[in-house]
Amino acid sequence: MKKIVVGLAVVLGFCMCTHKPSGTLDVNKALDYCAKQTQRTLTELETDSGIDYTMMPRNIMADEQHWNCRKATKEEWCAGFWPGVLWYDYEYTKDKQVLEEAENFTHSLKFLSHIPAYDHDLGFLVFCSYGNGYRLTKNPAYKQVILDTADTLATLFNPIVGTILSWPREVEPRNWPHNTIMDNMINLEMLFWAAKNGGNPYLYDIAVSHADKTMKSQFRTDYTSYHVAVYDTITGNLIKGVTHQGYADSTMWARGQAWAIYGYTVVYRETKDPKYLDFAQKVTDVYLDRLPEDKVPYWDFDDPSIPNAPRDASAGAVVASALLELSTYLPNGTGKRYKDAAIEMLTSLSSDSYQSGESKPSFLLHSVGHWPNHSEIDASIIYADYYYIEALLRLKRLQEGYGVLG
Ligand code: GLY
Numbered sequence: 001m002k003k004i005v006v007g008l009a010v011v012l013g014f015c016m017c018t019h020k021p022s023g024t025l026d027v028n029k030a031l032d033y034c035a036k037q038t039q040r041t042l043t044e045l046e047t048d049s050g051i052d053y054t055m056m057p058r059n060i061m062a063d064e065q066h067w068n069c070r071k072a073t074k075e076e077w078c079a080g081f082w083p084g085v086l087w088y089d090y091e092y093t094k095d096k097q098v099l100e101e102a103e104n105f106t107h108s109l110k111f112l113s114h115i116p117a118y119d120h121d122l123g124f125l126v127f128c129s130y131g132n133g134y135r136l137t138k139n140p141a142y143k144q145v146i147l148d149t150a151d152t153l154a155t156l157f158n159p160i161v162g163t164i165l166s167w168p169r170e171v172e173p174r175n176w177p178h179n180t181i182m183d184n185m186i187n188l189e190m191l192f193w194a195a196k197n198g199g200n201p202y203l204y205d206i207a208v209s210h211a212d213k214t215m216k217s218q219f220r221t222d223y224t225s226y227h228v229a230v231y232d233t234i235t236g237n238l239i240k241g242v243t244h245q246g247y248a249d250s251t252m253w254a255r256g257q258a259w260a261i262y263g264y265t266v267v268y269r270e271t272k273d274p275k276y277l278d279f280a281q282k283v284t285d286v287y288l289d290r291l292p293e294d295k296v297p298y299w300d301f302d303d304p305s306i307p308n309a310p311r312d313a314s315a316g317a318v319v320a321s322a323l324l325e326l327s328t329y330l331p332n333g334t335g336k337r338y339k340d341a342a343i344e345m346l347t348s349l350s351s352d353s354y355q356s357g358e359s360k361p362s363f364l365l366h367s368v369g370h371w372p373n374h375s376e377i378d379a380s381i382i383y384a385d386y387y388y389i390e391a392l393l394r395l396k397r398l399q400e401g402y403g404v405l406g
Pocket of ligand 1: 077255
């Protein structure tokens with residue numbers, strides 16, 4: 001019997017065998033679960049000499065039980081998510097110990113506000129940590145860190161192309177003179193925020209220019225996205241659209257599309273220009289139309305090994321969070337469709353198929369970091385947890401009749 005089960009697992013590969021989400025999602029129960037897992041992680045990080053606040057939980061591989069932590073350096077793009085998780089958990093629990101730990105981990109990222117930009121990830125790093133910290137505490141020192149970091153991010157903007165250079169380090173080795181990745185859409189939020197909170201108004205113009213050029217150049221006619229747009233620095237024109245983390249240049253990498261959905265929702269929020277609302281729906285619809293039954297995407301929608309390809313819970317969490325916001329900008333019928341889709345996604349993610357449960361201290365299993373590099377395949381990854389708890393809090397606010405953003 002055991003042999004048959006093992007044989008079946010090999011044949012099925014990563015097949016989750018999950019079905020249409022069923023049951024009602026209990027948001028408080030899911031947030032209580034996150035609070036419990038957060039405490040487990042804090043306990044795990046404690047050593048005889050205390051917690052090293054410069055070491056951020058990053059991932060737990062499928063065959064592991066404990067967090068692999070990475071030093072908060074300028075190269076570690078995920079270092080802001082754990083402080084962000086702590087801020088969200090504090091927002092829910094009001095636990096003073098969690099607040100203190102959120103402050104401690106957040107502080108480890110201050111250096112980013114006074115060094116030259118390494119790449120575009122400054123928004124992920126500083127807005128998830130300091131941004132949430134400022135939203136909840138109004139600590140003026142946090143505000144200054146965000147404003148300074150936004151100015152740093154703006155140094156990567158190329159006015160000839162009209163977008164931010166996402167990866168300066170890839171210019172020479174890959175001959176990508178000016179490269180912009182879809183993930184970069186998320187980092188516009190910090191620019192918009194800075195422009196309306198005492199920063200240079202030019203930051204708003206940069207963010208809008210980036211969104212416009214990306215809309216024009218980095219999507220196919222069916223509204224699926226290229227992960228990377230490579231531009232000519234003399235003419236500003238697109239040279240080619242390629243992938244870095246997806247299956248192929250022509251495929252829809254799930255998290256790339258998720259960043260697009262989230263990004264254009266934010267651009268609409270900040271500009272109120274209906275063209276972004278329309279575009280956010282278009283990039284969402286092509287994603288929703290092609291989801292498997294449980295609403296959690298395969299890591300790349302065009303991986304030929306589907307249904308045996310791994311899922312990407314992180315993309316599922318990013319999109320659930322984005323759609324809850326998007327739903328509030330639309331008339332009842334359309335808005336409800338997106339809200340219902342988000343609830344279905346969160347219902348699946350909150351099931352035993354995706355929650356780590358007792359097995360490990362992360363919130364979620366089954367994310368894919370970088371398939372072409374064979375790294376973080378079917379793993380727990382900290383950004384999946386970040387967007388999962390963000391989405392749950394957004395849903396809780398909506399259910400209680402508050403604004404989605406808090
Ligand atoms: N920003 C890199 C990723 O989404 O994996």
